[in-house]
Amino acid sequence: DVKVTQSSRYLVKRTGEKVFLECVQDMDHENMFWYRQDPGLGLRLIYFSYDVKMKEKGDIPEGYSVSREKKERFSLILESASTNQTSMYLCASSLWTSGSYEQYFGPGTRLTVT
């Protein structure tokens, strides 16, 4: 089974701190994604990566950056955390095969910025 792990389940940070969220997948997937999930808004794409060192902005990239130095690891960085970045963050990976767009999700990191 595909396994996607995230470095923390719960995280509390102060406004202005730099925050790193780590995601690791063990199935050699090319594509990795970062979403944030807020009540009533579903999942919104922050950034995605289709290869090592490659990244593309999603729908809400402002205030975030990402890093993909190794195929299995995709990091989300909040350069200066703000209270409106309090949310659930979900990482996902996928392997593009004919006819399947399935994404495999990690358990999520609930980030609170105070």
Add this chain to the structure above:
Amino acid sequence: GESVGLHLPTLSVQEGDNSIINCAYSNSASDYFIWYKQESGKGPQFIIDIRSNMDKRQGQRVTVLLNKTVKHLSLQIAATQPGDSAVYFCAEGDTGGFKTIFGAGTRLFVKA
């Protein structure tokens, strides 16, 4: 921008009954649609998908129907069980499989 929406935020069904979760989408150019299930404390999990050139697809106890004329998607769960209690998301995506747009979700409650 394009959006994927749901008709009902919550749905309550009796154990053993069939459940129908509906979804409206707005991008007529979307190539595929996926249903995900998210249980409490977990990330979303793939249930079933359907390509735009199909109107029905069946899985184990689940069926997805796609009506492109009215841009409507539904997930049918047969013989609903307590373990089906979760939030269900519909999602639409582009042909590259990168940008998937998720709906807000429907919470399904199964009454024993």
